[in-house]
Amino acid sequence: MELSEKDKKAARWAHDLFVLNILFFHLLLTPATIMLGIGVTGLLIPLALSLAVITYIYYRGQRESRWFVAAHWRLAFKRCKLLLIGYAITAAILLLAELLTAGMKDAHMADIMVTVITRIAIMPTLILVMVTVVMEASATSLVSKGEVPEKIIREFPPHS
Numbered sequence: 001m002e003l004s005e006k007d008k009k010a011a012r013w014a015h016d017l018f019v020l021n022i023l024f025f026h027l028l029l030t031p032a033t034i035m036l037g038i039g040v041t042g043l044l045i046p047l048a049l050s051l052a053v054i055t056y057i058y059y060r061g062q063r064e065s066r067w068f069v070a071a072h073w074r075l076a077f078k079r080c081k082l083l084l085i086g087y088a089i090t091a092a093i094l095l096l097a098e099l100l101t102a103g104m105k106d107a108h109m110a111d112i113m114v115t116v117i118t119r120i121a122i123m124p125t126l127i128l129v130m131v132t133v134v135m136e137a138s139a140t141s142l143v144s145k146g147e148v149p150e151k152i153i154r155e156f157p158p159h160s
């Protein structure tokens with residue numbers, strides 16, 4: 001299949017957008033909200049912005065008519081799903097922290113526990129951020145070669 005540079009650029013944008021999402025909302029904005037002492041609710045800002053980008057990646061992949069381009073948008077969304085798993089694990093740990101500290105009589109100790117558990121809770125998302133960035137780097141290389149992973153081809157076969 002002969003691919004135009006326009007198609008490669010459109011396919012690469014899916015992976016670039018994912019990486020920009022990671023860079024701005026996870027590696028810059030999330031630590032900034034922690035350093036500013038905004039608290040757990042401050043973590044909702046980068047989360048909401050990231051979810052907006054993930055939603056865009058999903059819908060863009062569904063609307064794309066060019067198979068190669070759509071396949072790469074779908075591949076980027078697969079990486080988004082990994083990130084969503086990280087969000088879910090982090091949310092579960094934060095919920096557990098709230099449940100553990102809800103009945104504590106010493107408010108100062110509860111505050112300390114929430115702070116410590118919040119730092120631990122961020123780790124699953126942070127680990128998946130790093131893993132998906134590496135995966136996206138390899139996906140960008142695939143775009144340049146005009147390739148699509150076999151798993152994506154099986155799930156989303158080319159048009160006849």
